[in-house]
Amino acid sequence: MEKQMLKLYFIMGSNNTGGREPEQVLQEALQGGITCFQFREKGKGALPEEEKWKLGRKLKAKCAEFHVPFIVNDDVDMAIRLEADGIHIGQEDDPASKVKERCPSRMVIGVSVRTIEEAHQAAADGADYLGVGPMFATDTKEDAKAPVGLEGIRRLRAEGITLPIVGIGGIDVSNAAEIVEAGADGVSLISAISLADAPEEAARNLRSRLDGVSGR
Numbered sequence: 001m002e003k004q005m006l007k008l009y010f011i012m013g014s015n016n017t018g019g020r021e022p023e024q025v026l027q028e029a030l031q032g033g034i035t036c037f038q039f040r041e042k043g044k045g046a047l048p049e050e051e052k053w054k055l056g057r058k059l060k061a062k063c064a065e066f067h068v069p070f071i072v073n074d075d076v077d078m079a080i081r082l083e084a085d086g087i088h089i090g091q092e093d094d095p096a097s098k099v100k101e102r103c104p105s106r107m108v109i110g111v112s113v114r115t116i117e118e119a120h121q122a123a124a125d126g127a128d129y130l131g132v133g134p135m136f137a138t139d140t141k142e143d144a145k146a147p148v149g150l151e152g153i154r155r156l157r158a159e160g161i162t163l164p165i166v167g168i169g170g171i172d173v174s175n176a177a178e179i180v181e182a183g184a185d186g187v188s189l190i191s192a193i194s195l196a197d198a199p200e201e202a203a204r205n206l207r208s209r210l211d212g213v214s215g216r
């Protein structure tokens with residue numbers, strides 16, 4: 001997996017946009033320079049199945065226009081049937097080893113981890129990258145656990161985790177660089193772009209900030 005794709009990894013569902021059209025917000029984020037997109041339709045106000053599939057197809061087509069990887073959160077069937085570039089799973093989903101068996105080998109598999117044990121397990125299960133967090137406080141994910149902070153990433157690297165890592169949780173232009181300086185290969189975020197007055201400008205500012213940082 002090309003870890004550069006993790007530099008500015010935007011995540012969004014229709015319930016993260018403050019009521020704006022998700023396709024429009026994604027269009028702007030792509031124009032602003034996001035390097036990866038994850039469709040994450042879950043939580044309060046998430047779309048029912050039928051609409052979720054329709055939106056998923058539209059967002060995938062938009063990512064294809066910009067040659068940006070399209071990742072699906074949680075829903076392995078959707079990821080496979082939409083021919084997504086990858087799937088992202090959490091600790092409550094099937095292990096990466098099981099998901100990997102079901103997916104074409106071209107698909108990347110990301111796993112959410114918070115502890116060192118979870119990180120080692122995900123690596124052993126064949127994860128291609130880790131989503132580490134929550135980094136900072138966030139109110140986007142209702143059931144987010146206590147933040148692990150930059151130390152959460154430093155500790156994984158000190159423990160010898162060499163897999164590509166994105167930090168997630170409460171990230172914006174004010175703290176994105178330090179995530180990479182702590183040893184991550186990029187940042188993943190929702191509201192810093194999805195709720196920005198100008199999503200394209202927000203993505204552009206984040207991208208230029210991240211282009212100026214040397215990670216590991």
Ligand SMILES: Cc1ncsc1CCOP(=O)(O)O
Pocket residue numbers: 133134135137138139140141144168169170171188189190191192
């Ligand atoms: C999905 C997820 N996992 C840990 S925090 C979080 C939400 C991130 O949202 P935001 O970037 O708006 O803090």
Ligand SMILES: C=C1C=NC(C)=NC1=N
Pocket residue numbers: 009011038040073088090110111112113130131132133166168188
């Ligand atoms: C919870 C998550 C953690 N990390 C990433 C990249 N995506 C997620 N949905």
Ligand SMILES: [Mg+2]
Pocket residue numbers: 073074088089090091092093
């Ligand atoms: Mg999940």
